[in-house]
Amino acid sequence: MSKSFDIIIAGGGAAGFFIAINIAEANPNVKIAILERGKEVLSKVRISGGGRCNVTHACFIPNDLVKFYPRGEKELRGPFNRFCSGDTIEWFERHGVALKIEEDGRMFPVTDSSQTIIDCFQDAVKKLGIQVITGQSIQSIFKAENHWKIDTQSDTYLCETLVMTTGSNPKMWQMLEEYGHTIVPPVPSLFTFNIKDNRIKNLMGVAALASVKVRGSKLEASGPLLITHWGMSGPGILRLSAWGARELAAKNYQFILQVNWLDDVTHEECLDTLKALKQEQAKKLVAKKSPFDFPNRLWESLATASGIDDVTRWADLSGKQLNELASQLVAGEFQVNGKSTFKEEFVTAGGVELKEVNFKTMESKIVEKLYFAGEILNIDAITGGFNFQNAWTGGFIAAEAISNR
Known part of the structure; x- marks a missing residue:
């Protein structure tokens, strides 16, 4: 039997959680699920910054911030004008997490522990009634006239809106290619x-x-x-x-x-x-x-x-x-x-071609009610909290666009 939700987010990482929480806060009655293929969620958050989680960078001017992105510089200028590093700090403070700036500009939770960020997200999804379902490896996605059908190895899910935050996952990229998206071949960065x-x-x-x-x-x-x-x-x-x-x-x-x-x-x-x-x-x-x-x-x-x-x-x-x-x-x-x-922080250059995404909403220009955020896109940055900032910004914009629908 299939399980129905209003919104399904594929990928239980930073961008996925951020989108889910922002949508649910704006729309308390919306049914949201996060599907994660692994046993654990937020695994990259856990290891980031040597286990301290380098949340963002103390660079507050959008035109300066974009210069840290070898891929995505042009596209992120508009989004950063809507949600930048300062907004990230404010968001986390509002959710009970104080951040601090280190000498090199990197920003971490005051606790120096990535567990603080994980707890913040886990508490929020629990409070907001967002379902987090682990061990769900997506086998296929199918777009019917007015809903999506997602098959995992064990279940079938239905939803109106699908958000892809699956990072550098070749299997997901392949599925998107079948829907007409161009995938820039991945190569290692950093x-x-x-x-x-x-x-x-x-x-x-x-x-x-x-x-x-x-x-x-x-x-x-x-x-x-x-x-x-x-x-x-x-x-x-x-x-x-x-x-x-x-x-x-x-x-x-x-x-x-x-x-x-x-x-x-x-x-x-x-x-x-x-x-x-x-x-x-x-x-x-x-x-x-x-x-x-x-x-x-x-x-x-x-x-x-x-x-x-x-x-x-x-x-x-x-x-x-x-x-x-x-x-x-x-x-x-x-x-x-x-x-x-470099350490465990494996970053990939490559992913969904940026020309095929509307950066005012993070929605696909090719398939309606399909949204993206994070490293699934051909966006990557140097080390220092910039890859997370891309996840927060894209996540915020996608959540706002979905909420306004």
Whole structure:
């Protein structure tokens, strides 16, 4: 026997819960169900931000906020003008969750626990009478004239409005393709680079503010770079991976990474600085102490790579050594062979083609009474709470549009 609801939300993640709660608060008599294929709901919320849940980012101007989205920048401008980071803070405070801003702009619950967000959502759905049904793997969706029929492996559901918040789920994308939607093929975004190189071999944990670029392309980024036991990570690398998601996939993650350990210093400027040091520190050992704002271990390694040994003094440096040292500092080349997932925060570039969605309502332009929010769309952001903000904004707009129907 089929079970009937007014609205069914496919996907028990952040966007799904947010939509359900917002609709139910505006329409207490509407029958809503959330269908989740797993045993657990909100699993990405649980692991986000190392278990603290990076709810949003303290960037309150829509035109600035969109710049953190390699895919979705243009489309999100309007939505962010309607529901932005400040609205997210207010929403959670209204629901009993206070947020705090960290130095880098990331925002977390004051409790430093993702459980606070999960409890907030679970309490709200219980209070509002929203049914959360787990273990429901959707096998097919069928649009009749005035309702949807959804078959899971165990049950049949009927509803008037269907909301898809199933994230990066290829099976769901396939079903949407059958309804005429275009799916941009998924590729990983937000990953770290695998690099085996003697210059960084024993420097695990060393960090520096650097700019990085992919040789032979326009891809570049800057920010803290962290040396790991498998290669390089940190915000600068993640930013590059997000913006270069498609291009780097096409290269099969084999490319030359150019690193400027002095961020925006040019080769000429660096050489001038090194020549001045040769005069000022003539009698001192070159490799002994870093004259720049990064760790001694890294400096020592780059000096060694430039053919400078432990007993060479500044005065003894040849023009060739100075030139090589400048090159290592501002244009060091590292061979990247593959990638690794960044923590558990797996983000995908790809999904429902954005031209096929009305961003004033989050409704499909192709199928009536079909709505989207979250990572099911071809929208993704760099790390820092931005992917969640996309879920909250899309969720709010979809909920408002459905409520107004």
